[in-house]
Amino acid sequence: xxLALDITVTVNGTxxxxxxxxxxxxxxxxxxxxxxxxxxxxxxxxxxxxxTVRVNGEIVRxxxxxxxxxDGCRVDTVEGLSDSKELARLQKAFHEKNALQCGFxxxxxxxxxxxxxxxxxxxxxxxxxxxISGNYCRCTGYQAIVDAIDEVVNG
Amino acid sequence: xxxxxxxxxxxxxLEETFDLLDRHGEGARLLAGGQSLIxxxxxxxxxxxxLVDINALPGxxxxxxxxxxxxxxxxxxxxxxxxxxxxxxxxxxxAQAVRHVAHPAIRNRGTIGGSLALxxxxxxxxACMVAMDATIVLAGRGGERxxxxxxxxxxxxxxxxxxxxxxxxxxIPAQLKDERSVFLELTRRHGDYAIVGLAAFKGQExxxxxxxxxxxxxxxxGAASKASVDEAKQALRAELNPTADLYNSAATKMHxxxxxxxxxxxxxxx
Numbered sequence: 001x002x003l004a005l006d007i008t009v010t011v012n013g014t015x016x017x018x019x020x021x022x023x024x025x026x027x028x029x030x031x032x033x034x035x036x037x038x039x040x041x042x043x044x045x046x047x048x049x050x051x052t053v054r055v056n057g058e059i060v061r062x063x064x065x066x067x068x069x070x071d072g073c074r075v076d077t078v079e080g081l082s083d084s085k086e087l088a089r090l091q092k093a094f095h096e097k098n099a100l101q102c103g104f105x106x107x108x109x110x111x112x113x114x115x116x117x118x119x120x121x122x123x124x125x126x127x128x129x130x131x132i133s134g135n136y137c138r139c140t141g142y143q144a145i146v147d148a149i150d151e152v153v154n155g
Numbered sequence: 156x157x158x159x160x161x162x163x164x165x166x167x168x169l170e171e172t173f174d175l176l177d178r179h180g181e182g183a184r185l186l187a188g189g190q191s192l193i194x195x196x197x198x199x200x201x202x203x204x205x206l207v208d209i210n211a212l213p214g215x216x217x218x219x220x221x222x223x224x225x226x227x228x229x230x231x232x233x234x235x236x237x238x239x240x241x242x243x244x245x246x247x248x249x250a251q252a253v254r255h256v257a258h259p260a261i262r263n264r265g266t267i268g269g270s271l272a273l274x275x276x277x278x279x280x281x282a283c284m285v286a287m288d289a290t291i292v293l294a295g296r297g298g299e300r301x302x303x304x305x306x307x308x309x310x311x312x313x314x315x316x317x318x319x320x321x322x323x324x325x326x327i328p329a330q331l332k333d334e335r336s337v338f339l340e341l342t343r344r345h346g347d348y349a350i351v352g353l354a355a356f357k358g359q360e361x362x363x364x365x366x367x368x369x370x371x372x373x374x375x376x377g378a379a380s381k382a383s384v385d386e387a388k389q390a391l392r393a394e395l396n397p398t399a400d401l402y403n404s405a406a407t408k409m410h411x412x413x414x415x416x417x418x419x420x421x422x423x424x425x
Contacts (some may be wrong), residue, residue, distance in 0.1 A: 134258025
């Protein structure tokens with residue numbers, strides 16, 4: 001039985017091949033192997049949402065998926081979405097509305113918020129709150145984060 | 156924390172999965188969506204020798220309705236259930252319950268089969284399956300074995316799934332026009348585990364299945380046999396013996412179970 005396996009993953013549009021330990025989480029792979037430290041590690045058991053990344057277009061917890069499971073998948077991180085300008089409006093709104101203080105949760109918040117923005121529909125504040133309910137922020141009290149997302153999805 | 160070291164296999168067929176389960180016995184764990192298994196590995200509550208990732212098994216991520224039965228494959232993810240018109244139409248109880256399952260990023264990965272096989276007493280689906288009188292489909296070398304949900308859940312994280320078997324689907328009787336169902340739960344915050352939850356179904360038979368009041372879904376048979384809500388609540392007080400958790404006493408849970416019974420009764424009779 002293999003404790004390490006070869007994987008091929010398309011990360012932010014670039015195909016990468018690596019040999020990874022079966023036990024390695026996707027977010028550790030992104031951070032430690034590829035140097036993509038934008039996805040943060042908070043709780044490491046799926047509660048805080050700081051490690052939110054996109055796999056085949058859907059947001060997932062980077063700490064609750066193994067890197068080997070991403071073999072053959074397309075993975076997008078906050079770096080990729082930032083470089084492609086997909087997050088530009090959200091980043092501007094977060095800045096203007098003071099939607100971050102320490103910034104630790106922000107990459108995960110942006111990934112979760114963009115999941116709403118990309119649906120190109122209007123959402124109530126209640127729906128926005130529900131959508132980011134799996135992302136913890138210990139500084140802002142969420143009001144400003146909801147304001148920022150509200151402005152982008154409904155503004 | 157980081158998970159302990161383990162080996163990993165991704166079988167492409169059930170046969171290959173059975174081989175792996177035979178070869179590794181208790182050292183093997185099946186990995187579906189991983190939204191409960193991986194946290195337990197990360198916290199080192201579990202240390203399997205090998206993870207058998209069943210995500211590549213063909214034909215297990217489908218929802219289909221045929222002759223009054225809705226069959227949901229074990230690898231169907233919560234998001235798929237949430238978006239499914241078939242589920243909304245034929246199993247509206249499940250469509251209501253899925254909105255209480257964790258958060259979007261978790262719902263994109265977690266599977267119905269994983270949730271049922273884990274049998275967490277606080278999970279929504281096991282109680283729903285009991286309320287809907289669903290049948291769990293288990294595959295083994297000898298073929299498929301069907302087990303009624305009420306018999307499948309045996310205790311705390313304990314089911315009737317035998318070593319070497321894979322939970323491949325669940326079959327739910329499609330809800331008829333004159334049948335009704337409602338799912339309710341009380342939580343401190345949205346997406347948290349329920350303090351108490353209730354999956355209620357009213358057809359020829361009425362079934363109230365409570366979640367997180369004991370080690371497995373609790374079917375309140377006494378309450379279901381009553382003609383009025385007051386009698387039902389009285390019967391519930393006699394038959395239910397909820398277990399306290401870290402935050403809620405048995406008395407609180409008993410009270411809240413009665414609150415849900417009130418709400419469910421109203422909802423089912425209007």
